[in-house]
Amino acid sequence: MFKSGFVAILGRPNVGKSTLLNALIGDKVSIISPIPQTTRHQIKGILNLKDVQVVFIDTPGMHYFNDELAQHLNTVAKSxxxxxxxxxxxxxxxxxxxxxxxxxxxxxxxxxxKVIMVLNKVDKCEKFFNEYLSMWQKKIKGDKKKILLAYMPLSAKRGTNIDKLKEVLIGNIPEGPAYYDDKAVTDFPVKLRIADIIREKLFLALKEELPHAVAVSVEEINNKKNVIYIKANIYVRRKSQKMIVVGKKGELLKHIGTLSRKEIETIYEKKVFLDIWVTIMEDWQKRPRILKDLGYE
Ligand SMILES: Nc1nc2c(ncn2[C@@H]2O[C@H](COP(=O)(O)OP(=O)(O)OP(=O)(O)O)[C@@H](O)[C@H]2O)c(=O)[nH]1
Ligand SMILES: [Mg+2]
Known part of the structure; x- marks a missing residue:
């Protein structure tokens, strides 16, 4: 009997959803950074085991602001x-x-x-552990109680209790067919995956400086004989931001490019030439058409 199912990973920004996804899959399919709202797409990670396929859906952290991008993120998460x-x-x-x-x-x-409540980051501290438990218990009185399958304290970063979580998950996955090829780890289109890798390096390098003002699009992937040529565009909103992204004598951009290229090469297992440009576009976050180009459909 083959089992398969879809599992949504939900939570507020920065709680460790993408880290958890990568830990469950054992591969890096979703980018991670200390900055809230790192994940902007709905990313699927596929876990293939003997007679089971679990498709995890990483989601943008749920939050409440008022621009087009934020609204889009909420709609995606709820749907x-x-x-x-x-x-x-x-x-x-x-x-x-x-x-x-x-x-x-x-x-x-x-x-x-059915819900599994994951209490993450216990490696760091357990300060508010009981607060979360008691708030949850207040919410699921009576009949609602039956939706909870388990409480699962863990560390997504260290991998603590990941196997236990997998056990509970697999025990609750229904009978069904494999939805994806058993070699696939993600269904995320490669262009968006590469754009996200570059965005992760930017986030990590820039920290709080301009996370929401940047977006990355990959415009060309040209698979040549000995090398893969990739052209990417980093959108910023202002000239001052472009200067930050490019850095002194272009050093920051070079640094971001090198780190990104190395990671992209592990996907293709081939040499990559990464050509990154920086474009100023004042209000990209408010333009539905541009959001669409960036993959935020
Ligand atoms: N100490 C500790 N840090 C963690 C753990 N899991 C995630 N983090 C850190 O928490 C930060 C956010 O992790 P992400 O996985 O990007 O969080 P997310 O929920 O996907 O965030 P958004 O995509 O922004 O909603 C990163 O700096 C992670 O390294 C954990 O188990 N322990
Ligand atoms: Mg994330």
Whole structure:
């Protein structure tokens, strides 16, 4: 009997959803950074085991702001709940919960899909562990109780309890066919995956400086005989931001390019020539057409 299912990974920004996805898959399919709202796409990671295929869906962290990009992120995250077999609801026990967490918990409690509550980052501290448990328990009184399958304290970063989580997951995946090739680790289009790798290096290099003002698009992938030529564009909003991204004598851009190229080469297992440009576009975040070009459909 083959089993398969879709598992949504939900949680507020920065709780460690993408780190958890990569840990479950054992491969890097989703980018990670200390900056909230790192994930902008719906990324699927596929776990292939003997007689089981689990398709995880990493989501942009749920949050509440008012521009087009933020609205898009919320719609994506909510729409994923429907059609899934299971939800991994991830919380960060090192930070106290707030209004956003309660709103998200309300959404999760008021539906019928089974939930595993992942209490992440226990390697760092367990300061608010009990707060999360008691808030959750308040929400799922009576009949709603049955949606919870398990509480799972873990460290996505260190890999602690990942095997235990897999066991519980697999035990609750229904009978079904394989949806993807058993060699695939993700269905994320390669252009977007490369753009995201570059965006991750930018986020890591720039830290708080301009995370939301940048976007990356890959415009060309040309598979030549001995090398793969890739042309990418980094969008910023202002000239001052372009100067930051390029850095003194172009050093920052070069650094980002080198790190990105090395990681892209591990996907292709071939030499890559990465050609990165920086373009100023004042309000890319507010233009639906540009958001579409960037893959935020
Ligand atoms: N100490 C510790 N840090 C973690 C753990 N899991 C994730 N992190 C860190 O938390 C930060 C956010 O991780 P991400 O995986 O990008 O979080 P996310 O929930 O996907 O964030 P968004 O995509 O922005 O919603 C990164 O700096 C991670 O290294 C963990 O188990 N322990
Ligand atoms: Mg993420």
């Amino acid at each position: 994923i709940i429907y059609g899934c077999d299971l939800i991994l609801y991830v919380v960060d026990v090192t930070r106290n919960y707030g209004k956003e967490e309660e709103r998200l918990m309300n959404i999760i409690c008021n539906q019928d899909i």
